[in-house]
Amino acid sequence: MVDRLAIYRAQLGRRHRDAKPLKSFGSGVVEVVARHDGDTFRAVCTVRFETAVHVLHAFQKKAKRGIATPKPGLDLVRRRLRAAERHYRDTHRGD
Numbered sequence: 001m002v003d004r005l006a007i008y009r010a011q012l013g014r015r016h017r018d019a020k021p022l023k024s025f026g027s028g029v030v031e032v033v034a035r036h037d038g039d040t041f042r043a044v045c046t047v048r049f050e051t052a053v054h055v056l057h058a059f060q061k062k063a064k065r066g067i068a069t070p071k072p073g074l075d076l077v078r079r080r081l082r083a084a085e086r087h088y089r090d091t092h093r094g095d
Contacts, residue, residue, distance in 0.1 A: 006018050007032060007053060010032075010047045018032055020033075028047050028048035029044065029045075029056075029077070030047060031043070031069070039061075041058070041060050042057075043057070043058040044058070049084075051092070054081075054084040056076075057073060057076055057077050057080060
């Protein structure tokens with residue numbers, strides 16, 4: 001459901017109209033929003049790494065009020081971001 005072009009543009013350092021920085025994560029963590037048949041879908045990815053884009057979380061927005069990502073989802077993104085940073089550091093040592 002999420003536009004792959006939005007993630008690709010983020011990888012190139014450009015911004016798609018459906019992508020925005022995810023607040024409280026600093027630069028390099030982007031949320032892509034897509035709407036389909038009255039539903040909203042989101043994907044959170046990081047473009048902090050030179051050779052990779054990591055999709056950290058993808059989900060369907062279910063709350064009918066408010067636009068904030070629920071705290072459990074943000075906590076999951078934080079854990080996955082730390083894991084992605086470790087993985088990238090460990091696999092790109094000595095490059």
